[in-house]
Amino acid sequence: MDRILVLLRHGQSDWNLKNIFTGWKDPDLTPQGVEEARAAGHCLKAHGLFFDRAFTSNLVRAQHTLQLMLAELGTPGIQIIRDPALNERHYGVLCGVNKDDAIRKYGDEQVDLWRRSYDVRPPGGESLKDTVARVLPYYCQKILPQVLSGHRVIVAGHGNSLRALIMVLDQLTPETIPGMELETGVPHVYRLKPDSTVDTKEILDPKAFSGISTLTAATIAFPKNRTAEK
Numbered sequence: 729m730d731r732i733l734v735l736l737r738h739g740q741s742d743w744n745l746k747n748i749f750t751g752w753k754d755p756d757l758t759p760q761g762v763e764e765a766r767a768a769g770h771c772l773k774a775h776g777l778f779f780d781r782a783f784t785s786n787l788v789r790a791q792h793t794l795q796l797m798l799a800e801l802g803t804p805g806i807q808i809i810r811d812p813a814l815n816e817r818h819y820g821v822l823c824g825v826n827k828d829d830a831i832r833k834y835g836d837e838q839v840d841l842w843r844r845s846y847d848v849r850p851p852g853g854e855s856l857k858d859t860v861a862r863v864l865p866y867y868c869q870k871i872l873p874q875v876l877s878g879h880r881v882i883v884a885g886h887g888n889s890l891r892a893l894i895m896v897l898d899q900l901t902p903e904t905i906p907g908m909e910l911e912t913g914v915p916h917v918y919r920l921k922p923d924s925t926v927d928t929k930e931i932l933d934p935k936a937f938s939g940i941s942t943l944t945a946a947t948i949a950f951p952k953n954r955t956a957e958k
Contacts, residue, residue, distance in 0.1 A: 731920040731927075733875045733897075734777065734882040735890050738793040739764035739913045747827050751819035751853065754788050764913025764934065765793040769800025771934035772915055780806055781874050784884040785814040793913070794884035813866035816886035820853025846902040856888060856906055863892040875920055890916075897926050 739761030743750045757765065772778075778801055784790045791810065798804045822830055822842065830839050842850040847857040854862075875881050883890070887910050895905040897918060910916075917930040 729878045730880055731875050731878065731922070732777065732880045733871070733918040733920060734772070734779070734880075735893060735916040735918070736768055736793065736797070736882060736884050737887055737890055737910045737912050737914065738790040738884060739768075739796075741789040744912065749819045749822040749825050749827060749830065751816055751823040752787070753823050756788050757792050761789070761793070761912065762796060765796035766800050767934040768793075768913045768915055768932075769797035771932050771936070772797070773801050775917075775932060777880070777915075777917065778803055779880045779882045781879045781881045782806055782808045782884070783814060783871055783881065784808065784810055785816070785886060785889065786810055786812045787815055787886070790814075790884045790886060794882070797882075797884070809870070811866060811870070813862055814883065814885050814889050817856065817859045817888035818852075818854040820850040822850050822853065844906045846906050856891065857902070859888050860892040860895065863889050864896060867893055867896075872924055876922065876924060898929070 739757045741750060741761055742755040742758055743753065744761075745758050779798075782794055782798065784794045791808075794808065795804065798806065798808075819842075822839075825833075827839070834842075841848050842853075845855070847855045849855045849858065871881060871883065883893070885893075890910055891905055891908060894900065894908070894910075894916070895902075900908070913934055915932045915934065917932060919927045919929075921927050
């Protein structure tokens with residue numbers, strides 16, 4: 729039985745390009761982001777990965793990425809579930825602010841603390857710990873049962889909402905996960921065991937299918953004695 733879960737950060741958004749904190753704001757993809765989404769679809773198709781369930785957030789950059797990718801796979805009509813539980817981390821007062829301007833206003837040390845710590849919130853926003861508390865129950869209740877029942881599932885999300893899942897799947901610590909960067913448009917392919925722990929993980933190379941510089945793919949086999957949090 730297939731127990732395949734693919735996590736994909738949306739393609740480059742307009743505010744990614746402009747170096748702006750985005751959070752729950754809703755800019756769309758840039759032309760490069762559109763290319764990244766299509767390249768991800770080409771890459772998944774070349775690896776024989778097709779899906780019958782798809783999850784995404786309420787934000788257009790993730791939804792657009794998913795639509796473009798599914799079109800490349802030739803499966804645009806599969807069931808898509810959209811839920812705010814998968815939204816990006818809310819950046820509070822930083823939403824809509826250029827990152828360099830934020831540093832000038834609040835200082836480099838304070839902005840870095842808001843961005844890179846696990847449990848410190850920017851005013852009016854969420855910490856990564858808050859994002860984990862929002863995303864993980866949704867994963868356990870809605871996504872994981874689909875994977876364990878044999879459906880091939882893709883989640884098109886955001887840097888921090890996907891960090892929350894990767895922290896659990898890869899068994900990373902609150903000290904290591906904040907510094908982890910997820911490239912836009914790069915599929916992380918998990919194959920799960922019947923007990924929901926990870927058998928293997930592969931990071932694919934969609935840039936071989938576009939004009940963007942190449943990323944080296946990696947495959948990780950998880951030792952049998954590891955147990956995942958639920």
